[in-house]
Amino acid sequence: AQSVTQPDIHITVSEGASLELRCNYSYGATPYLFWYVQSPGQGLQLLLKYFSGDTLVQGIKGFEAEFKRSQSSFNLRKPSVHWSDAAEYFCAVNTGTASKLTFGTGTRLQVTL
Amino acid sequence: ETGVTQTPRHLVMGMTNKKSLKCEQHLGHNAMYWYKQSAKKPLELMFVYSLEERVENNSVPSRFSPECPNSSHLFLHLHTLQPEDSALYLCASSSSRLAGGFAGELFFGEGSRLTVL
Numbered sequence: 419a420q421s422v423t424q425p426d427i428h429i430t431v432s433e434g435a436s437l438e439l440r441c442n443y444s445y446g447a448t449p450y451l452f453w454y455v456q457s458p459g460q461g462l463q464l465l466l467k468y469f470s471g472d473t474l475v476q477g478i479k480g481f482e483a484e485f486k487r488s489q490s491s492f493n494l495r496k497p498s499v500h501w502s503d504a505a506e507y508f509c510a511v512n513t514g515t516a517s518k519l520t521f522g523t524g525t526r527l528q529v530t531l
Numbered sequence: 532e533t534g535v536t537q538t539p540r541h542l543v544m545g546m547t548n549k550k551s552l553k554c555e556q557h558l559g560h561n562a563m564y565w566y567k568q569s570a571k572k573p574l575e576l577m578f579v580y581s582l583e584e585r586v587e588n589n590s591v592p593s594r595f596s597p598e599c600p601n602s603s604h605l606f607l608h609l610h611t612l613q614p615e616d617s618a619l620y621l622c623a624s625s626s627s628r629l630a631g632g633f634a635g636e637l638f639f640g641e642g643s644r645l646t647v648l
Contacts, residue, residue: 422573454637461535461621461639462574508574518564518586519637521574 420445420511424522432530433501439494439525441509449511451492452519453483457505465507468492479503504529534558537622537640544612545648552607552643554622561626563605564637565597568619580605612647619644 421444431437443449450469454462466477473485483494492509506526510519535556544550556563562581566574579586580599594616596608605622623637 427571452636459641461623461641462637463639464636467636518576518579520576523571523573 420449420513420520422509422511422520422522424507424509424525426525427523428526428528430528430530431499434498437494437496437499437503437527439507439509439527441492441494441522442490443492443509443511444490445511445513447513448485448487449513451483451485452510452512453477453481453492453494454508454510454521455479455505456508456524462508465494499527499529501529501531503527535622535624535638535640537620537643539643540641541644541646543646543648544609546612546614548612549608549610551609552620552622552645554605554607554640556603556605556622556624556638558624558638560624560638561602562624563599563602564623564625565605565607566621566623568621568642574621577607609645612645614647617645617647 423442425440452467453465455465456462465481466475466483468475468485476482481494481496483492485492504527506524508524509522512519538553564579565577567577568574577588577591578597594611598606619642621642622640625637
């Protein structure tokens with residue numbers, strides 16, 4: 419079965435600084451990969467997804483992620499963080515065999531001014 | 532209304548109560564999901580209704596009972612819950628893979644925060 423690991427439970431960055439959130443997956447083939455964001459009191463919203471092709475994908479709100487097959491990783495990045503980016507970020511995978519996602523435990527991002 | 536709407540947003544119940552959570556989607560999707568979100572744990576998929584098929588997570592206790600009367604509505608019936616069932620319950624919808632539409636994008640409601648005393 420596939421699994422997702424987000425090794426950082428909590429990250430704090432200063433506004434304007436760059437950000438990288440880590441995600442590693444375990445699956446025999448290349449899964450479909452996703453990043454979701456959850457603001458306080460809200461449901462989850464899709465930031466971006468990777469199915470195939472270009473390994474650098476662009477998402478909403480200025481986020482991007484890079485798929486690295488050799489490292490089984492799909493890290494999320496943003497060049498300059500805004501205070502409104504403070505939220506919890508979830509990496510997820512789908513193996514394409516069913517309409518369901520397997521989520522990581524999430525990384526809580528705190529942004530200091 | 533648009534999107535995915537969940538009611539109630541907050542629910543406090545005793546262990547002997549019976550209550551229901553409701554989810555409604557106005558996105559024209561044909562798959563709906565219940566997820567459980569507990570602190571420091573991955574989101575746990577509880578149930579999937581896809582084109583009126585039901586997919587269960589066999590680890591979900593029988594005190595949780597889903598109902599999907601049509602593609603726009605989903606319920607989670609709760610009875611004789613335990614304190615460890617306290618969590619945020621998230622409803623989501625998507626296009627169904629069986630209909631050739633699943634692209635991994637789930638649309639979530641804001642959740643129902645359940646507290647079991």
